[in-house]
Amino acid sequence: MIDIEELIILALEQLRSNVARTVLTMLGIIIGIGSVITIMSLGDGSTQSIIDQISKFGTNVLTVSPGKAGRGPGSSGGIFGTLVEKDAQAVSELANIEAVSSVVSGQATLVNDDQSVSSSVAGVEYAYAQIQSLEFSEGSFLTESNINSMTRNVVLGDNLIEDLFGEEALVVGKKLRIDGKTFKIVGVIKDSGSVVVPLPTAQKLLFGQDHLSSISIRVIDIEVMDNTLAQVENLLLERHGISNPDDADFYLTSPQQMIETVGNMTGTLTAALSGIAAISLLVGGIGIMNIMLVTVTERTKDIGLLKAIGAKRKDILAQFLIESLVLTLAGGIIGVIIGGALTYFASSALGIPFIVGLKSILLAVGVSVGIGILFGYYPAKKAAELNPIDALRYE
Amino acid sequence: MRKNKRNTLIGFEKIKKTYVTGPVKYQALRGIDFKIKEGEFVAIIGHSGSGKSTIMNIMGALDSPTSGKYFLKGKNISHYNQDELAEIRNKEIGFVFQSFNLLPRTTVLKNVERPLLYAGYTKEKREKRAMKMLKTVGLADKATNLSNHISVGQIQRVAIARALVMNPSILLADEPTGNLDTKTAHEVMKFLVDLNKKGSTIILITHEDDIAAFAKRVIKITDGLIESSNYKLKTARFIKE
Numbered sequence: 292m293i294d295i296e297e298l299i300i301l302a303l304e305q306l307r308s309n310v311a312r313t314v315l316t317m318l319g320i321i322i323g324i325g326s327v328i329t330i331m332s333l334g335d336g337s338t339q340s341i342i343d344q345i346s347k348f349g350t351n352v353l354t355v356s357p358g359k360a361g362r363g364p365g366s367s368g369g370i371f372g373t374l375v376e377k378d379a380q381a382v383s384e385l386a387n388i389e390a391v392s393s394v395v396s397g398q399a400t401l402v403n404d405d406q407s408v409s410s411s412v413a414g415v416e417y418a419y420a421q422i423q424s425l426e427f428s429e430g431s432f433l434t435e436s437n438i439n440s441m442t443r444n445v446v447l448g449d450n451l452i453e454d455l456f457g458e459e460a461l462v463v464g465k466k467l468r469i470d471g472k473t474f475k476i477v478g479v480i481k482d483s484g485s486v487v488v489p490l491p492t493a494q495k496l497l498f499g500q501d502h503l504s505s506i507s508i509r510v511i512d513i514e515v516m517d518n519t520l521a522q523v524e525n526l527l528l529e530r531h532g533i534s535n536p537d538d539a540d541f542y543l544t545s546p547q548q549m550i551e552t553v554g555n556m557t558g559t560l561t562a563a564l565s566g567i568a569a570i571s572l573l574v575g576g577i578g579i580m581n582i583m584l585v586t587v588t589e590r591t592k593d594i595g596l597l598k599a600i601g602a603k604r605k606d607i608l609a610q611f612l613i614e615s616l617v618l619t620l621a622g623g624i625i626g627v628i629i630g631g632a633l634t635y636f637a638s639s640a641l642g643i644p645f646i647v648g649l650k651s652i653l654l655a656v657g658v659s660v661g662i663g664i665l666f667g668y669y670p671a672k673k674a675a676e677l678n679p680i681d682a683l684r685y686e
Numbered sequence: 687m688r689k690n691k692r693n694t695l696i697g698f699e700k701i702k703k704t705y706v707t708g709p710v711k712y713q714a715l716r717g718i719d720f721k722i723k724e725g726e727f728v729a730i731i732g733h734s735g736s737g738k739s740t741i742m743n744i745m746g747a748l749d750s751p752t753s754g755k756y757f758l759k760g761k762n763i764s765h766y767n768q769d770e771l772a773e774i775r776n777k778e779i780g781f782v783f784q785s786f787n788l789l790p791r792t793t794v795l796k797n798v799e800r801p802l803l804y805a806g807y808t809k810e811k812r813e814k815r816a817m818k819m820l821k822t823v824g825l826a827d828k829a830t831n832l833s834n835h836i837s838v839g840q841i842q843r844v845a846i847a848r849a850l851v852m853n854p855s856i857l858l859a860d861e862p863t864g865n866l867d868t869k870t871a872h873e874v875m876k877f878l879v880d881l882n883k884k885g886s887t888i889i890l891i892t893h894e895d896d897i898a899a900f901a902k903r904v905i906k907i908t909d910g911l912i913e914s915s916n917y918k919l920k921t922a923r924f925i926k927e
Contacts, residue, residue, distance in 0.1 A: 601776020
């Protein structure tokens with residue numbers, strides 16, 4: 292029976308009658324919601340930006356690395372040498388595997404005339420280009436015979452070209468010295484900072500090691516990813532004669548895992564920061580309660596009059612509750628707009644995608660409504676319980 | 687008109703009211719009995735502290751008696767709870783107070799609409815009925831004015847419009863002219879007399895004899911008891927019967 296629409300109009304009238312107070316009261320909510328929105332959106336944006344980068348390598352690529360998960364290769368001495376080319380061959384015979392490449396990598400110095408750059412250099416097999424979906428802006432990948440005959444050919448990521456050869460140089464056919472050995476550039480990889488040479492060349496000529504730094508595996512479909520991951524793990528455990536998976540001398544990573552890890556990390560960080568921002572919401576809520584209590588006291592005579600003309604407790608309760616709701620909801624909406632604008636500027640400055648999720652907007656609006664009810668209830672209840680005679684007599 | 691077969695509207699039976707403030711007990715009403723019939727214009731007079739305000743609070747369903755029975759239209763409402771009393775106030779009683787009658791920062795029309803809002807009328811019906819009442823009190827042209835932008839005499843007329851908008855059984859006026867100059871006070875009182883002639887039951891609470899003189903009957907209260915339920919004023923009756 293309560294005419295909510297009329298009560299909203301009355302609340303707006305009331306709030307408009309003291310604009311300065313209304314704005315100051317809302318400020319706590321505006322700042323709180325604004326910062327929660329900004330933090331959550333920037334968190335979403337940076338997660339998305341990292342996921343985009345990971346996804347560029349292809350989502351159905353698995354990597355086997357020597358060592359223990361979380362500690363990285365070589366973390367405990369001799370464990371570095373646990374993966375060999377025969378492991379890679381065995382993996383390639385499993386079902387659902389599209390391609391496999393052994394990888395031997397290490398740091399090396401690249402020199403062209405007087406320009407030098409230190410970079411990671413990877414020795415790979417022919418399937419590597421397909422596994423990593425490499426695209427070439429100039430030239431092409433190493434040929435299979437290139438690789439098998441241990442040629443001194445190299446493909447370079449375009450990110451390195453400028454430092455070594457200057458802007459927009461055409462480099463295919465040019466010479467490059469890697470750790471003092473002369474190589475011929477045969478291709479340039481788009482959007483990349485990699486340096487890729489034939490596997491035997493890396494093993495024998497550059498790094499003098501036969502054991503692998505990693506095995507790169509492309510699975511035929513993302514659907515069978517988990518299944519294949521388990522198969523690869525079992526096969527390698529068996530080959531290495533290890534019965535307890537916790538003792539494994541290798542570990543597997545998939546882009547999904549990395550995305551999950553990144554998601555968890557930024558998620559935790561975002562939650563922690565949002566929690567801090569939420570404290571200002573609490574303070575804002577207390578401010579609202581404070582002002583509503585003042586309002587109830589100021590309008591004691593109004594309340595007495597309203598009761599005299601027939602307002603029941605629920606009518607008065609609804610009127611004051613709606614007033615605090617209008618206050619917090621308006622604050623919340625302004626907060627979302629300001630938070631959105633801040634996110635827009637911050638994300639373009641940080642170079643991450645601009646995302647203001649519906650989830651965070653709904654959360655912000657929900658929280659505002661919650662604060663309005665939570666902190667508006669006590670003052671409204673106080674107003675509703677006033678004795679009409681005392682209220683009418685109040686000076 | 688209906689003079690012969692008038693129904694009893696209000697019946698007070700042995701109404702007592704005691705206020706307790708900590709250890710102090712104060713008996714404001716010590717056993718009040720009277721009846722008011724439909725269509726009467728009664729003034730309740732008494733000095734301050736006589737208990738007339740307590741009578742008005744109980745009669746207006748703002749308060750309940752400590753003991754005794756209050757019959758309104760034949761129903762004993764002396765033990766109603768706050769919300770039941772609110773409903774009675776809304777439907778059966780129209781209040782006009784001495785001062786602070788209208789909500790500030792709100793238009794005249796919205797003030798008159800308020801009782802209809804609590805009775806659950808739709809916006810359309812509220813506006814229509816409130817507008818009609820404003821025409822009755824001759825202030826239709828002030829409908830959109832803010833209530834603090836009209837004169838005190840007009841304020842009391844708007845208050846009367848609001849008091850009548852629910853078509854109540856009783857119009858209860860508590861010192862309605864207390865804040866007005868004599869000329870305006872008499873205008874407001876004449877307005878009440880006219881309303882009474884049209885059939886409204888009016889109860890006036892006042893301490894001024896010349897205002898009470900507008901009523902047809904005067905009940906005088908002294909020290910929480912009725913001194914006379916048909917008191918003869920020293921001032922001449924305003925209404926020639």
